[in-house]
Amino acid sequence: MNPLDFVSGAAVVRASTPAACERCGSRVVGVCAALDIAGLDEISHETRRTPVKARESLFREGDPASSIVMLMNGTAKLSRLMPDGRQQVLGFRFSGDIMGFTQGRMYASDAEMLTDGNICRMTRPQLEAMLERFPATQRRLIDLCAQELALTQDQLVTVGRRHAEQRVAAFVLSLAEAARRRGTPPSLFDMPMTRAEIGDLLGLALETVSRAFTALRKRGLVRELGGHKVELPDMAALAALADGDG
């Protein structure tokens, strides 16, 4: 497996036919990427771009899945709560990702912002109407799901078969890959999540995550610049380590 593919389950796909969306911002993302200008215009009447703040909850596990959320800006966290109070982070999401789409009637996870940002909500009926009216968006939703599934499976491999340091290496590489997809430099990016949240993603204690970062820092594979900025001087070596050759 290529650790660059691991990522935190993000379903990021760029618009194939870039077009401006007045309400949602300049980039066309998520399912809407399949829409032409006319379709976008129709949809944009019904969705609103709204600012959200760090730590704000977007939806909760078990709540009725009344709408899907497109993340226009910022970073979010998807997680589930265990009965004993601990949480499993399912993945982090970035601008361009969609969240909250489910087959069932309820959300399958919590979603919470890690940073300030902007979202667009589309209600379930609006989504259904769009799928009906623009069949191309159906195929797109299938692709988004299939891709997200593949990425979740990748994470399963990471959590199931890698040691602590390898998991953290794979994790930072996934952030790099997510940055690349957003069109920003992959070797220098933001990492707004805490050690505890990373641990809950990777199935590790926060102290173990901290020790792994220290080890990677000492090897010169990861550099933390302050302000949650991270630099990866040697991504190839990091990938080798993640795959067990380190």
Next chain:
Amino acid sequence: MNPLDFVSGAAVVRASTPAACERCGSRVVGVCAALDIAGLDEISHETRRTPVKARESLFREGDPASSIVMLMNGTAKLSRLMPDGRQQVLGFRFSGDIMGFTQGRMYASDAEMLTDGNICRMTRPQLEAMLERFPATQRRLIDLCAQELALTQDQLVTVGRRHAEQRVAAFVLSLAEAARRRGTPPSLFDMPMTRAEIGDLLGLALETVSRAFTALRKRGLVRELGGHKVELPDMAALAALADGDG
């Protein structure tokens, strides 16, 4: 999380309008469940029911994803190979499940039969044609994907946040749930996989799996009857244990 929902990532959905499929057998499964009699008739011209034997490979990771496979009968294993030779089992599949659907051009995992069985293959062009001709199958594919995604996330919770014995408890409960969906008694089912394969699913060594089974047997929560038959005398207690109350 409900441990009964954990399962091995199976996307099992019964036909809402049961109808006979001459080529594939008596039950209508997978995407085809959305088809009416006329559609089934049309499709059935192009797919063939073929017997497969235990340990036979259905497709391999990295091969061109030329067809999807509907498992009519028997049990299969989906897995990925790590660079160091170890494998991560992504899930087990049962009669009624579909395998090999992917957004990319290649299969994302290996698929191998654990038992003798029967499959139907549908080529990619056939699938595309069906999706085009019968839009209802598109919605069905979305649902199958979304459901499979949710189940894979469940497994992530299991592997990431549970101890060995809890994982094994969650695993046998998932087999029970899969049996229930197939319409067979949930407290008595086949378990054709080896301890090593269970370990590769749960991120455990085979010895650890064996010890966990011994412990569950001693507690009277699991009974192995020979011939790969397993009985669960107290599923509620098992669920409590899986959730950490044990």
Next chain:
DNA sequence: CGGGTGTTTGACAGAAGTCAAGTGCAGTGG
């Protein structure tokens, strides 16, 4: 009946979790 595969069990080593203390940093308020 025999051989191979899968399973169980034990002893030990090693990785990660837990508990605890101390450090650093950022935002707040005087």
Next chain:
DNA sequence: CCACTGCACTTGACTTCTGTCAAACACCCG
């Protein structure tokens, strides 16, 4: 402007769980 306070992070010591290695056993298939 600076001290204070709270949170996140780091580091150490110790414990516990799981992995590894090894041997014996059980079971199924030929």
